[in-house]
Amino acid sequence: MSDAAPPVLISESEIAARVEELARQISADYQDKGDLVLIGVLKGAFIFLADLSRQLTIPRTIEFIAVSSYENSSVSSGAVRLVMDVRGNIEGRHVLIVEDIVDTGRTLEYLIGMLESHGPASIRTCALLHKPGSTEVEVDINYVGFGIGGEWVVGYGLDYAEHNRTLPYIGKVKPSD
Ligand code: PRP
Numbered sequence: 001m002s003d004a005a006p007p008v009l010i011s012e013s014e015i016a017a018r019v020e021e022l023a024r025q026i027s028a029d030y031q032d033k034g035d036l037v038l039i040g041v042l043k044g045a046f047i048f049l050a051d052l053s054r055q056l057t058i059p060r061t062i063e064f065i066a067v068s069s070y071e072n073s074s075v076s077s078g079a080v081r082l083v084m085d086v087r088g089n090i091e092g093r094h095v096l097i098v099e100d101i102v103d104t105g106r107t108l109e110y111l112i113g114m115l116e117s118h119g120p121a122s123i124r125t126c127a128l129l130h131k132p133g134s135t136e137v138e139v140d141i142n143y144v145g146f147g148i149g150g151e152w153v154v155g156y157g158l159d160y161a162e163h164n165r166t167l168p169y170i171g172k173v174k175p176s177d
Contacts (some may be wrong), residue, residue: 006171023055044100047157104136
């Protein structure tokens with residue numbers, strides 16, 4: 001597959017408006033709680049995390065974690081693999097996991113369990129995109145940007161076989177492309 005522009009599912013301006021709303025809501029919810037640790041899930045969340053974090057009006061720090069499950073395939077293998085753990089200490093701190101997309105829910109379920117073992121004060125979750133029709137394990141997503149259907153999506157951090165991550169909008173591709 002090339003980086004030819006796929007059709008738009010969610011435009012750049014729709015994303016910007018929703019990210020602003022999410023940032024406002026998160027800032028209000030954590031107003032009196034002290035530092036918030038944002039944990040971006042690599043690779044897909046890097047752009048969403050960058051935009052969201054810069055719009056928050058509360059004290060925050062940034063961490064990254066890397067997991068892999070799809071391994072260049074459009075079908076989840078079901079097994080989540082930790083590729084890189086957080087660097088900072090999250091014990092006693094409020095944590096917000098930032099994901100680009102929640103599909104089956106397996107990655108988020110794994111991350112919540114794994115991060116809970118570090119003893120944070122709280123863990124909440126934020127995903128730009130959610131595919132409710134693909135749920136295999138129920139996980140709480142506290143902040144959701146957009147609910148979408150079963151289509152494979154790219155752009156704004158999301159890839160198809162590593163292509164199109166830097167597309168400024170969310171586009172649709174078929175796995176057969
Ligand atoms: C994607 C996405 C989520 C996960 C969601 O990651 O970024 O982390 O899949 O799927 P799930 O709800 O079915 O677990 P991917 O493994 O494609 O890695 P990437 O972020 O590096 O592209």
